[in-house]
Amino acid sequence: MIETPHNSAFMVAAYIVTAVILVGYAFVLARRARGRSR
Amino acid sequence: MTQAPRGRWTTAVALLLLAGVYVRALAFTPTEIAQGPAQKIFYLHVPAAWSAMLSMALVGLGGILFLFLKDERYDRFAAASAEVGTVFSLVMLTTGPLWAKPIWGTWWTWDARLTLTLMMFFLFIGYQLLRGAVADPGLRARYSAVVGICGLVLLPFIHLSVYLFRTLHPRPIVLKPSAPSLPPEMLITLLVSFAVFTLLYIGFVVQRYAIGESR
Amino acid sequence: MSDLLRHAWLVARKDLQVEVRSRTAFTLALVFTALVLVVFEYGRDPTAVPTLDLAPSILWVTFSFAAVLALNRAFQAELENDALEGLLLAPISRHSLFWGKLAANLAFVALVQVIGLVLFVLFFNVPVWRVLGPLGATMALASLGFIAVGTLFSAMVVRTRFAELMLPVLLLPFLLPPLIAAVTITTQLLGGRPLSEVGGWLRLLAAYDLTFVTLATLLFPATVTE
Numbered sequence: 001m002i003e004t005p006h007n008s009a010f011m012v013a014a015y016i017v018t019a020v021i022l023v024g025y026a027f028v029l030a031r032r033a034r035g036r037s038r
Numbered sequence: 039m040t041q042a043p044r045g046r047w048t049t050a051v052a053l054l055l056l057a058g059v060y061v062r063a064l065a066f067t068p069t070e071i072a073q074g075p076a077q078k079i080f081y082l083h084v085p086a087a088w089s090a091m092l093s094m095a096l097v098g099l100g101g102i103l104f105l106f107l108k109d110e111r112y113d114r115f116a117a118a119s120a121e122v123g124t125v126f127s128l129v130m131l132t133t134g135p136l137w138a139k140p141i142w143g144t145w146w147t148w149d150a151r152l153t154l155t156l157m158m159f160f161l162f163i164g165y166q167l168l169r170g171a172v173a174d175p176g177l178r179a180r181y182s183a184v185v186g187i188c189g190l191v192l193l194p195f196i197h198l199s200v201y202l203f204r205t206l207h208p209r210p211i212v213l214k215p216s217a218p219s220l221p222p223e224m225l226i227t228l229l230v231s232f233a234v235f236t237l238l239y240i241g242f243v244v245q246r247y248a249i250g251e252s253r
Numbered sequence: 254m255s256d257l258l259r260h261a262w263l264v265a266r267k268d269l270q271v272e273v274r275s276r277t278a279f280t281l282a283l284v285f286t287a288l289v290l291v292v293f294e295y296g297r298d299p300t301a302v303p304t305l306d307l308a309p310s311i312l313w314v315t316f317s318f319a320a321v322l323a324l325n326r327a328f329q330a331e332l333e334n335d336a337l338e339g340l341l342l343a344p345i346s347r348h349s350l351f352w353g354k355l356a357a358n359l360a361f362v363a364l365v366q367v368i369g370l371v372l373f374v375l376f377f378n379v380p381v382w383r384v385l386g387p388l389g390a391t392m393a394l395a396s397l398g399f400i401a402v403g404t405l406f407s408a409m410v411v412r413t414r415f416a417e418l419m420l421p422v423l424l425l426p427f428l429l430p431p432l433i434a435a436v437t438i439t440t441q442l443l444g445g446r447p448l449s450e451v452g453g454w455l456r457l458l459a460a461y462d463l464t465f466v467t468l469a470t471l472l473f474p475a476t477v478t479e
Contacts, residue, residue: 005074007140014079014136015060018086018129022056022238025125026049029245033042105475157426164423171413181409184472185423188402191468192427195461199430202453203437 042248049241055234059227067227076140079133081227085235086129087155091193092239093123094158097165098190101183113179116186117169118246122239124162130155150201157196161189257352260345264353269360278326282319282365289315290376308379309439312370313395313432319365320396321421323358324403347474355404355469362400366392384442387451391442394455395435398462402427405469408476427465434458 063081070077100116103109134152135145146152165185172178220228272279293311341350370392374381381388403424410419435458438451 004069004071005076005140008075010076010136010140011064011078014076014082014133015064017132017136018082019056019060021125021129021132023053025242026053026245029049029242029249030046032249033046033245105472153429157429160422160426164419164426167415167419167422168409168413171415171419177412180475180478184405184409184475187472188405188465188468189426191464192430195430195457195464196426199433199457202457203433 042245045241045244045246045248047241048237049245052234052238052241055237059231059234062230063227067223068221070224073141076137079137081231083130083133083137084228085231086126086133087151088232089235089239090123090126090130090155090158092236093119093126094161094190094193096243097123097186101186101190104179104183105187110175110179113182114250115243115247116182118243118249120162120165120169120182120186121246122242124159124166125242126235126239127155127159127162131159148200149204150197153200154193154197158193161185161192165189257346257349260349261352261356264345264350265356265360268354268357272326272357272361278322279361279365282322283368285318285322286315286365286369286372289318290372294376305379305443308373308377308443309436311377312373312439313436315369315373316362316366316392316396316435317428317432319369320362320400320403321424323361323365324400324407324424325417325420341477347477348470350477351404351408351470351473354408355401355466358400358404359396362396363393366396379443381443387442387448388439391435391438391451391455391458394458394462395431398458398465399424399428399431401462401466401469405473405476408473430461431458434461 059081063078067078067081069075096119097116100112100119104112104116134155138147138152139145165182168185169178169182172181289311293307297307370381370388373379403420406423407420410416410423413419434454438454441451
């Protein structure tokens with residue numbers, strides 16, 4: 001019987017980091033656009 | 039400036055769908071028995087890689103079109119694609135080691151995929167550094183096209199050389215990475231994620247294109 | 254065609270004459286080569302790490318640096334004296350200019366590599382004589398494609414800010430395939446492996462060279478057109 005490894009910490013970290021990067025970039029883009037149209 | 043709002047909406051929708059992917063991957067997709075929960079990083083890492091490659095391909099293509107057709111919009115598009123590609127590369131470079139450590143036992147390994155990732159990241163960075171260092175728009179566009187095209191042509195060589203090297207020097211792995219055939223629930227999650235990341239690419243590029251050159 | 258070659262030769266000769274007179278880059282490359290050899294010699298435990306293991310790495314670190322150095326000075330002289338404009342006005346095609354520059358860079362790199370190899374053999378006592386032919390071919394093939402891209406990039410970079418920083422950053426990804434191939438081949442050759450085993454790698458190098466020399470030749474005019 002294979003013992004499933006307990007490595008969900010890595011999964012959580014990866015999912016959080018990805019979200020931060022992608023959402024963060026979306027915000028950066030939105031702010032830069034607003035800055036130009038002012 | 040009707041492009042930027044359209045881009046923002048696309049990105050917003052894509053991010054919402056990404057949240058859906060998160061839910062599906064974390065709660066509704068079975069955990070791989072041998073690899074554990076960390077395997078689920080796969081549903082983010084691989085589509086991010088796809089988006090990064092797509093970005094690079096379009097940077098190169100934009101460069102070719104610019105040199106032939108002399109339309110500066112192609113250069114503007116290439117610049118946007120390069121910046122977006124850097125972001126996706128960053129996702130790859132962070133999720134990659136986070137996946138590698140539990141599965142392979144080491145944060146980094148110079149295998150074909152990861153080395154290619156790193157080189158792509160350097161190419162994106164180099165491309166943008168070059169753009170930042172050239173003031174004249176015409177010159178900048180031409181230089182960028184040259185680097186972009188060379189970068190694109192380089193990718194298959196990097197992959198080939200690292201792949202050939204690694205097949206001669208196989209690395210011991212702690213757990214075997216995902217088997218070639220995925221059960222349907224996993225495959226669907228992966229495919230949906232691919233679609234969402236592609237949509238995200240489109241949204242980002244449209245937004246970035248609308249912003250144009252900030253100098 | 255003969256005009257192309259003749260003009261290229263003129264450009265190459267001019268570059269080499271300039272280099273012979275100033276000798277700065279060349280001296281730097283040699284000093285660095287000697288430095289690397291000394292560091293590696295004293296930095297290892299001879300009983301733990303046989304020279305043969307380190308040999309390919311040492312050799313190719315040196316060669317890579319020599320290549321980048323050559324490229325850095327490729328357009329430097331022109332830029333300093335605003336001679337680049339004059340060169341572009343000369344009645345020679347852009348392709349001649351590129352091939353001339355490429356030839357000069359290759360000659361420079363070849364010379365440094367040969368001397369580096371001699372020093373290497375002297376200091377490390379590695380059996381190179383038997384595989385001199387294939388090793389020489391490897392050195393030539395590994396350098397060609399990379400120098401072609403480097404010549405192309407140095408033409409662009411020389412007019413930008415932070416030129417000396419920009420060139421290595423841009424070139425690093427392009428160094429990887431020839432470097433991997435070259436180190437692997439050198440390891441096999443020095444380890445006494447049969448030539449047939451390195452055939453695949455040599456073909457990869459040849460394909461890389463063909464691709465990038467062609468691409469660089471085609472793209473060079475775009476970098477100097479006004």
